[in-house]
Amino acid sequence: MEKRYISKEGLSRWFKALLAGGKRVYAPVRNNDKVDFKPVRSLDEVADDYVQTTQSAKSTVFPRAEVLFSYQKENGITTLNDFDPATVPETVVWKIHPCDAVGFIPLSQIFNEGYEDILYKTHLEKTTLVSFSCSHADSFCFCTSVQGGPGETTGSDIQLTSLPDGGALVEILTPKGEALVQLSAESFEAPKEDEDKAQYLADVPIYFQLDEIRNKLKDAFNSDIWKKQSERCLGCGACAFVCPTCACFDIQENPKGSQGQRIRCWDSCGFSLFTQHTSGHNPRAVQSQRWRQRILHKFSYMPDRINIFGCTGCGRCSRACPVDMNIREHLTSLVK
Amino acid sequence: MEKPNIYLPYLMKIAKITEEAPGVKTFQLHFQDPEAEKAFTFKAGQFGEYSDFGEGESTFCIASSPTRKGYIECTFRAAGRVTSGLASLEEGQTMGFRGPFGNTFPMDEWKGKNLVFVAGGIALPPMRCVICNALDTRENFKDITIVYGAKSVDDLVYKDELKEWGERPDVNLVATVDPGGETPDWKGEIGFVPTVLEKAAPSPENTIAIVCGPPIMIKFTFPVLEKLGFKDENIYTTLENRMKCGVGKCGRCNVGKLYVCKDGPVFTKAQLRDIPAEEY
Numbered sequence: 001m002e003k004r005y006i007s008k009e010g011l012s013r014w015f016k017a018l019l020a021g022g023k024r025v026y027a028p029v030r031n032n033d034k035v036d037f038k039p040v041r042s043l044d045e046v047a048d049d050y051v052q053t054t055q056s057a058k059s060t061v062f063p064r065a066e067v068l069f070s071y072q073k074e075n076g077i078t079t080l081n082d083f084d085p086a087t088v089p090e091t092v093v094w095k096i097h098p099c100d101a102v103g104f105i106p107l108s109q110i111f112n113e114g115y116e117d118i119l120y121k122t123h124l125e126k127t128t129l130v131s132f133s134c135s136h137a138d139s140f141c142f143c144t145s146v147q148g149g150p151g152e153t154t155g156s157d158i159q160l161t162s163l164p165d166g167g168a169l170v171e172i173l174t175p176k177g178e179a180l181v182q183l184s185a186e187s188f189e190a191p192k193e194d195e196d197k198a199q200y201l202a203d204v205p206i207y208f209q210l211d212e213i214r215n216k217l218k219d220a221f222n223s224d225i226w227k228k229q230s231e232r233c234l235g236c237g238a239c240a241f242v243c244p245t246c247a248c249f250d251i252q253e254n255p256k257g258s259q260g261q262r263i264r265c266w267d268s269c270g271f272s273l274f275t276q277h278t279s280g281h282n283p284r285a286v287q288s289q290r291w292r293q294r295i296l297h298k299f300s301y302m303p304d305r306i307n308i309f310g311c312t313g314c315g316r317c318s319r320a321c322p323v324d325m326n327i328r329e330h331l332t333s334l335v336k
Numbered sequence: 337m338e339k340p341n342i343y344l345p346y347l348m349k350i351a352k353i354t355e356e357a358p359g360v361k362t363f364q365l366h367f368q369d370p371e372a373e374k375a376f377t378f379k380a381g382q383f384g385e386y387s388d389f390g391e392g393e394s395t396f397c398i399a400s401s402p403t404r405k406g407y408i409e410c411t412f413r414a415a416g417r418v419t420s421g422l423a424s425l426e427e428g429q430t431m432g433f434r435g436p437f438g439n440t441f442p443m444d445e446w447k448g449k450n451l452v453f454v455a456g457g458i459a460l461p462p463m464r465c466v467i468c469n470a471l472d473t474r475e476n477f478k479d480i481t482i483v484y485g486a487k488s489v490d491d492l493v494y495k496d497e498l499k500e501w502g503e504r505p506d507v508n509l510v511a512t513v514d515p516g517g518e519t520p521d522w523k524g525e526i527g528f529v530p531t532v533l534e535k536a537a538p539s540p541e542n543t544i545a546i547v548c549g550p551p552i553m554i555k556f557t558f559p560v561l562e563k564l565g566f567k568d569e570n571i572y573t574t575l576e577n578r579m580k581c582g583v584g585k586c587g588r589c590n591v592g593k594l595y596v597c598k599d600g601p602v603f604t605k606a607q608l609r610d611i612p613a614e615e616y
Contacts, residue, residue: 068343071389078389078430083341114598115342115583221612248587251343251580255390262343262392267586274588275578278416281551283577283591283615293590301593 001153001173003191008166010187015043017184018092026060027094028053037093046095051138052316056244057093057100058107061123064241065265068119068251072259085122092128092180099143099314101131101155103244109306110247128176131156132168137202140315142328145208148312150201161197169197208332210299210309216334217300221292229330230291232323233270239294239317239325240268245310248274269293295330342583345387345432346372351407353427356493357486360458361423362399362411365433377436378402380443380466381574381602384435385582386410391421395579397601398436399461401468408433411461411493437582438601441466441546441572443476450479452538454557456529456549457486460493462574462601463548467501474506481508481538485529488517510536530556540565547573551616558605568606575600575616591615 006014018025019041029038030047034054040046070081104124111120134141134150143149153159157177160168170188172178181188220226240246250267254260267274270290276282284290298310311327318326352364367373379402387393394416400409414423425431443466451470455463470477482501486492492511502509512525512532525532529549538545545566547557554573561571577589577596584598592611594600603611 069341073389073430076429078347080344080347082344110585113584115585117583117585118341119343247585249580249585251393251586253390253392260390262387264343264586267588269587269590277576277578278419279550289614297587297590301590304593 001171002178004170004172004181004188005190005192005195006160006168006170006188010184010189011166011168012043014181014184014187015094017187018094018180021090021183023090023092025092025094026057037096040094051136051141052097052314052319053100054316054320055242056103056314056316057096057129058103058244058246060091060093060127061104061120062107062111062247062249062266063123065263066119067254067261067263070259070261074258083119085118088122088126090126091123092130094130095132096129096156097134097314098131098150098152098154098156098159099134099141099148099312100244101129102148102152103312103314104129104155106245106302106306106308106310107247109308113306128157128180129155130177130180131159133159133161133197133200134202135162135200137204138315139205140318140326140328141202141204141313142206142208142315143313144204145206145210145328146309146311146313150204151197161200163195163200169195169200171197206328208328210331212335213331214299214303217296220334221296225334226292226295227288229325229333230288233287233291233325234323235270235272235287235290236322237268237270238320238322239327240270241266242316242320244312244314244316245298269297295327299331343434343581345385345393345434346376348408348431348433350425350427350429350431356411356495357491359415359423360411360413360491360493362409362461362494363422363425363431364400364407364409365431366407368430373406378408379436379440380469381441381462382436382438383462383582383597383601384408384410384433384437385579386412386418386422387432387434388418388421388425389430389432392418393432393434393580394418394422395582397462397465397574399464401465401472403469403472411458411464413458434582437597439599441602443469443473446544447476448542449477450539450541450543451477451481452543452545453480453482453484454529454533454545454547454549454561455482455484456553457491458493459548459550459553460484463546464494464497466546471501471504471507478542479508479538480506481510481536483510483512483529483533483536485512485514485525485527485532486517487514489513489519489522491517508536528556529553530560533557534560534563537564540567540570543570545571547571561605568609569604571605572602573605573608574602577616 111117302310347368348365354362584595589596
């Protein structure tokens with residue numbers, strides 16, 4: 001890892017260089033009371049007065065709906081048009097938080113375990129993550145409880161820590177990050193040895209021990225706690241859609257006459273149709289079973305299978321829930 | 337060469353359609369691309385994603401045996417959007433296939449053993465692959481018993497093969513229909529599969545039992561096998577959770593830390609002890 005300093009002017013110059021290279025740059029943009037990742041054309045569009053975007057940045061590598069291939073039927077002959085990696089643009093995700101960047105790690109494990117997913121792989125290869133360490137946290141954030149932190153660099157290609165002078169401390173973490181720096185190398189200065197990154201990081205107010213909770217989950221399948229916790233769950237799936245690590249998807253057809261597309265789109269284990277067989281049999285027929293799956297998958301099955309939590313502590317699910325189900329409260333209540 | 341897109345199906349020509357039972361058809365499929373056909377291999381127990389372009393994909397086992405080259409077969413009941421779409425296709429038309437996916441029945445480990453197949457209704461297809469494989473390599477196995485039942489005589493699938501298996505001296509076929517499902521000339525058993533299995537009482541000694549059927553049949557068959565003395569390690573079944581991707585990513589067949597599509601669909605009863613029964 002290499003360190004640098006970049007001034008306010010340098011940032012502006014570098015950002016222009018990113019855009020001039022023809023890259024698609026996603027950054028948090030304010031839209032009324034919400035901030036979300038959108039393609040931007042200037043640094044002025046980037047929001048800075050928020051704690052968390054409503055949605056994570058996962059859609060840059062795992063779009064909400066994506067064409068897997070298209071087909072055409074003509075005179076009894078079917079032809080398929082494969083996904084073309086060349087159609088995926090080089091992308092920079094600007095000002096992603098550490099909890100989002102680290103979320104790309106479980107996503108990559110899911111999409112690459114066993115069978116390699118060429119769509120995901122292409123998106124990821126062409127995406128560079130410029131994270132900003134967090135200077136603010138709220139009572140929904142709990143990254144430090146899930147092995148993360150406001151200055152966590154795992155998953156990021158570059159991390160910036162904003163300084164009061166409008167500049168930033170720069171940590172160049174990967175060759176992809178270095179390549180991005182090279183687009184405007186003159187904007188980067190020698191590191192400021194007297195500046196300590198830690199003093200600019202947010203205090204994350206919430207912390208809990210997950211080990212004990214994880215142990216408890218091993219025998220919790222038949223617990224009545226799932227029913228109690230999920231009695232008010234609407235099964236709307238908002239928690240899954242805003243989650244940086246939820247990767248479940250559906251495969252659907254989008255036909256138009258004799259041609260069409262097969263698409264994949266986000267799905268959620270919170271939906272009743274998710275597991276329903278054609279026969280009508282549904283192993284998870286009630287919401288408490290689906291809520292249990294959500295928690296066990298993230299905090300028990302994923303650590304058991306791929307040694308990683310399916311949660312980065314971003315707090316989005318709790319912020320988005322229309323009936324105020326709070327994942328931190330539900331997790332900690334397991335050991336009360 | 338770029339790694340292939342795991343969601344892109346092979347194009348298959350429907351070479352032959354057999355009407356098995358009301359609403360149930362078997363398709364014999366040939367690869368349109370001879371190179372793909374040459375490179376394609378699979379083993380008993382694996383499944384695929386079959387598609388009707390315009391309707392979507394559906395998951396079925398490969399019902400033909402890997403010992404019979406040049407084609408694959410699938411058997412399905414027209415029930416939902418995709419299977420109804422597939423059922424409306426005709427011989428000569430094109431459909432899609434992705435696979436093979438999933439694990440396999442460990443037939444190499446079963447050499448020198450007796451095999452007992454227990455199947456109900458539309459669940460004979462996943463087993464037919466294993467049965468045909470075993471019959472094509474008959475010298476590898478000792479006694480072969482097949483207990484197969486359906487609601488009615490009409491609902492029995494693979495009627496020609498049942499006849500053939502019934503006539504073979506080296507196969508003990510016990511066919512049954514649910515009470516009331518018999519016809520005047522029905523010569524098989526009348527009764528539910530678990531009851532008929534108990535009556536047939538195959539010896540557990542050096543024997544592997546393979547059970548496929550609706551959840552309710554499996555639920556009542558396992559205790560019978562246990563009573564007969566079968567150990568959990570020697571009882572095999574397949575789980576039929578809903579699937580989409582077939583490659584362990586879309587998440588819907590996740591049970592415990594396993595994915596049925598990737599870690600299954602073949603499990604021993606011993607392995608199922610680690611999975612909550614509620615989840616399948």
